[in-house]
Amino acid sequence: MEDQVPPSQSPIPTQITPDQLAEMKARAREMAIQQTLAQQVAIPQQRPQVVYLRRNLTVAEFLLVILLSCGLVTGIQAGWHFASNILPRLEIKVR
Numbered sequence: 001m002e003d004q005v006p007p008s009q010s011p012i013p014t015q016i017t018p019d020q021l022a023e024m025k026a027r028a029r030e031m032a033i034q035q036t037l038a039q040q041v042a043i044p045q046q047r048p049q050v051v052y053l054r055r056n057l058t059v060a061e062f063l064l065v066i067l068l069s070c071g072l073v074t075g076i077q078a079g080w081h082f083a084s085n086i087l088p089r090l091e092i093k094v095r
Contacts, residue, residue, distance in 0.1 A: 016024075057065070
């Protein structure tokens, strides 16, 4: 019973000629094109939906913001001090 082929399936030939192979490839290509076109028609092109999530800062991010802001303020003050007090005192002597 196991050796019997169901009537819905035809037995596969042992050798496939190059013409049969080319025909099978062409048929498969046409079916793939038809399926792709059917899927594109069925599913209209929709833009991806972007969702923005709001979250609180972590402790590390909060500390980093504080350190950067303090460093920026201190750096600006030090630069102003250097430009206004120390630069005018420098003398360039030419020999």
